[in-house]
Amino acid sequence: MYRRLIAPGxxxxxxxLAIPASADGYSPGAPGIGDPYYPVYGNGxxxxxxxxxxxxxxxxxxxxxxxxxxRATATQNxxxxxxxxxxxxxxxxxxxxxxxxxxxxxxxxxITPARGxxxxxxxxxxxKYSGTPSDVELFGFTSWMRTPDGxxxxxxxxxxxxxxxxxxxxxxxxxxxxxxxxPDGTRALSNGVLTSTTTRHGRTRSxxxxxxxxxxxxxxxxxxxxxxxxxxxxxxxxxxxAYSTDLPAATQDGARASLERTGEVVxxxxxxxxxxxxNAVGGYVPNVTAGFALETQTRxxxxxxxxxxxxxxxxxxxxxxxxxxxxxxxxxxxxxxxLNEGFASYAEWLWSEDQGEGTAQELADYVYAQHPADDPFWxxxxxxxxxxxxxxxxxxxxxxxxxxxxxxxxxxxxxxAILKGWPQQHRYGNxxxxxxxxxxxxxxxxxxxxxxxTWLYQPSKPAxxxxxxxxxxxAGTPAKPASWTGMARGHGTR
Ligand SMILES: [Zn+2]
Numbered sequence: 001m002y003r004r005l006i007a008p009g010x011x012x013x014x015x016x017l018a019i020p021a022s023a024d025g026y027s028p029g030a031p032g033i034g035d036p037y038y039p040v041y042g043n044g045x046x047x048x049x050x051x052x053x054x055x056x057x058x059x060x061x062x063x064x065x066x067x068x069x070x071r072a073t074a075t076q077n078x079x080x081x082x083x084x085x086x087x088x089x090x091x092x093x094x095x096x097x098x099x100x101x102x103x104x105x106x107x108x109x110x111i112t113p114a115r116g117x118x119x120x121x122x123x124x125x126x127x128k129y130s131g132t133p134s135d136v137e138l139f140g141f142t143s144w145m146r147t148p149d150g151x152x153x154x155x156x157x158x159x160x161x162x163x164x165x166x167x168x169x170x171x172x173x174x175x176x177x178x179x180x181x182x183p184d185g186t187r188a189l190s191n192g193v194l195t196s197t198t199t200r201h202g203r204t205r206s207x208x209x210x211x212x213x214x215x216x217x218x219x220x221x222x223x224x225x226x227x228x229x230x231x232x233x234x235x236x237x238x239x240x241x242a243y244s245t246d247l248p249a250a251t252q253d254g255a256r257a258s259l260e261r262t263g264e265v266v267x268x269x270x271x272x273x274x275x276x277x278x279n280a281v282g283g284y285v286p287n288v289t290a291g292f293a294l295e296t297q298t299r300x301x302x303x304x305x306x307x308x309x310x311x312x313x314x315x316x317x318x319x320x321x322x323x324x325x326x327x328x329x330x331x332x333x334x335x336x337x338x339l340n341e342g343f344a345s346y347a348e349w350l351w352s353e354d355q356g357e358g359t360a361q362e363l364a365d366y367v368y369a370q371h372p373a374d375d376p377f378w379x380x381x382x383x384x385x386x387x388x389x390x391x392x393x394x395x396x397x398x399x400x401x402x403x404x405x406x407x408x409x410x411x412x413x414x415x416x417a418i419l420k421g422w423p424q425q426h427r428y429g430n431x432x433x434x435x436x437x438x439x440x441x442x443x444x445x446x447x448x449x450x451x452x453x454t455w456l457y458q459p460s461k462p463a464x465x466x467x468x469x470x471x472x473x474x475a476g477t478p479a480k481p482a483s484w485t486g487m488a489r490g491h492g493t494r
Pocket of ligand 1: 340344
């Protein structure tokens with residue numbers, strides 16, 4: 001439903017990426033980081049280490065004012081570089097000196113420092129800005145969600161440009177300090193740990209620190225009237241959950257009955273994926289009309305729709321599974337989305353299996369039978385779905401089927417060794433589907449090229465998984481597992 005199309009002119013931009021160096025050896029950084037799905041996302045020429053965001057927000061008008069302090073390192077001799085941003089910039093400084101800037105295209109903020117930046121040099125960029133994010137349309141859409149009492153920054157693959165300037169692509173991860181001032185009585189939430197709260201003159205400033213590498217689309221900002229619950233997991237991880245005070249009572253109850261089990265779900269997932277990779281956990285349920293959830297790092301965003309009919313643990317399992325598969329280990333490019341969605345969906349099946357509500361094999365049989373051979377579902381290749389199909393059901397459901405097929409082919413021992421080993425192997429980094437395929441072959445000692453080709457790339461319905469549950473074929477149509485009704489599928493579960 002938030003379908004992303006490559007912006008008009010994107011191809012032209014991608015052809016410009018190789019910009020010749022000037023006579024002095026300094027040249028502009030590329031306006032895109034090199035993602036074939038989204039050629040203008042991210043930028044070249046530098047690597048960000050840290051974002052320090054000092055913000056003020058006015059819930060009645062949606063006015064956001066900010067100063068971003070970005071610490072980065074030049075990766076080439078830079079005469080100019082871009083940040084990705086949609087609000088109005090009033091001043092830019094690079095290493096203390098005022099820098100010239102212009103805006104072009106949908107979100108390119110072009111910055112020309114007073115003097116060139118040599119490769120390897122530390123760069124501190126300060127950007128002062130303001131704007132009303134809900135008025136900003138980039139690539140034909142807005143990611144900022146206005147609520148009756150505030151606003152929410154959460155979307156995929158793009159949401160940062162509505163509230164802070166960045167190198168907006170998962171390949172350039174960084175740590176974050178997000179400090180935000182709002183009127184008393186309004187809450188402001190972000191990722192990680194709340195490090196300070198100060199109140200004066202009727203305004204409250206909250207500062208959040210996310211101290212492990214974090215992709216830009218996984219940074220989140222939530223302002224509104226929230227009930228906030230805090231706790232600690234059995235391992236001592238701080239838990240912060242927040243619920244909009246405006247939600248209907250039944251939705252509140254369903255949300256609390258789900259999110260308050262976050263610590264238990266993390267413990268369950270650690271059994272499969274290894275130690276939880278971050279130092280905080282939780283989630284929030286704002287008063288939005290959007291129908292998706294998102295794995296914003298350490299603090300997933302949940303649409304209240306997931307909880308309108310009662311508790312929904314599947315969506316909590318899904319978003320928390322992403323903390324390993326998606327957040328700690330991020331896509332290298334957006335074509336690698338199966339590494340996020342296939343695995344988070346499969347985690348729901350593991351939870352179902354554990355709860356006695358249907359085994360992963362029963363769920364696989366059910367999903368497989370739901371889609372006849374002529375269903376366009378099978379034309380989407382989870383291993384390279386293309387930008388217009390990146391969040392199609394097939395990336396999730398066929399993506400999870402691919403993992404069940406892998407499990408059946410190599411056996412539980414090797415399969416679960418892979419599920420646990422992979423997040424260790426690429427912790428806090430990025431990885432490709434091809435790297436996963438090679439890793440699975442290495443751990444299992446089997447050649448798996450044909451299996452991955454069948455399940456991830458062929459535009460047709462594969463023959464059923466080899467070890468399909470006994471009795472299914474005899475019975476004809478697999479029964480619907482008990483857990484299925486509780487799952488919010490497809491676009492609803494990002
Ligand atoms: Zn997801």
